[in-house]
Amino acid sequence: MNIQRFIDRRKELGYSQSELAKGICTQATISKFENNGKMISTKILTQLCQRLGLSLNDIFPSEADSDSAVRAELRRAEFDLITTEYDDALGILRSLEIDQIGDKQIQMEYLFIRGYALALSKRDVDEAIFCFDQILNGYDEAHTTVYSPLAYVGMGISYQQAGNFDKAEFYFSKMPERLKTNANKDVDSVWKSLTMLFYTGNFYAARNEIEISNMLLQSLINLSSDRHVTFYVAQAQYQLADNEYSVNGKTQRFSELISDAFAFARFNRNRNLIKQIDLYAKKRV
Incomplete structure (x- = not known):
């Protein structure tokens, strides 16, 4: 045991x-x-x-469960994705012999993490799109699993990173209603919902559609609070602070949001985000 x-x-x-x-x-x-x-x-x-x-x-591990070690490594990679440690996530994925795994869910988990890490790090946007295309037009053609909406958001991220906001909008625009109905039965599904909420909210902030962005990010914070999962809260608070600054300037609410973002980033030991928030705050003193 x-x-x-x-x-x-x-x-x-x-x-x-x-x-x-x-x-x-x-x-x-x-x-x-x-x-x-x-x-x-x-x-x-x-x-x-x-x-x-x-x-x-x-x-209660058994020798017959040959996929359990791969699943554990994929969970580690997804956590690195959440904390923006993209190189670490890709390193874990490279260590896996994923072609020898027949489980479709494991294959889709691998493609989802790899696609996001490649797109968000801007390493290879075309390869990221191919990862998501394999989910949408291969493993989950009927679009019945959580990996299809994840792939839609991933497509949006990829085109956003490539500077093609019109194509990104096509994919992100599919998400708000789907996100509201996505089931969150366990921690893994919560993580995935938070991922979609954050990056969709981030996109609409970049489009200066602040009301939509704030709605999505607040939904993220509410879900995080309900399920006691804090990893995305710092990033959401940081984006909400930037949204507030872009509309109203340096207000009391802005200061509170940036302070909360920094506190949660420190709590979660998200080194990259701590540096990012610190630099951002200093520029707005």
């Missing part, structure tokens, strides 16, 4: 034992499980694992 995997994942996501237990069990139940290995019911453990984005196979 791999209890350490459970503990590491909880800490990685910033959950306290009490926060993780909320609505499922008591804090004492988790404490006894983590510290003493006291077994809990399968029903409760399944719910806790779902909240952490784990499967029971992660806690």
Whole structure:
């Protein structure tokens, strides 16, 4: 039984034992499980694992589960994507023998992360578009999984990075209504919803459509608060601060937003964002 995997994942996501237990069990139940290995019911453990984005196979690994190690590495890469460590994410992906994996979901997860990392780092926008095209016109032609809306946003990011805002608008414009109806049953789906909300909100800010941008970013913050996931909050607060500055200048609200952004960036140890916010704030003193 791999209890350490459970503990590491909880800490990685910033959950306290009490926060993780909320609505499922008591804090004492988790404490006894983590510290003493006291077994809990399968029903409760399944719910806790779902909240952490784990499967029971992660806690009770078997040799037959050959994909579990790949899934774990992809989770690491997605976390690097969220914290803008694009080189690290791509490095993890290069270490995987993804062609030998037959699971379609794993393939789409790989393509989603690779496409975003390539587009956001401006390494290879054409290759990023090809990654998303494989999802939309190959693995998920019926557009029934979360990877299709992720691919739409990825296409938008790619064209935005290439300076083609009209094409980017075509893809981003599909997202606001879809984002409202996207299910957020576990941590992984929450992460993906936050990713789509942030980059869509970021795009509309770049288009100076501040009202739409603010609506999407506030939805991100609300979802983050509801699900106790903080990793995108700093970036959202930072963009909201920039939106406020572009409309009203250096107001009290601007100062509060930039302060909150810096605090969350430090809390999440997002080094790149800390530097970015610090430089941005100094230019507006």
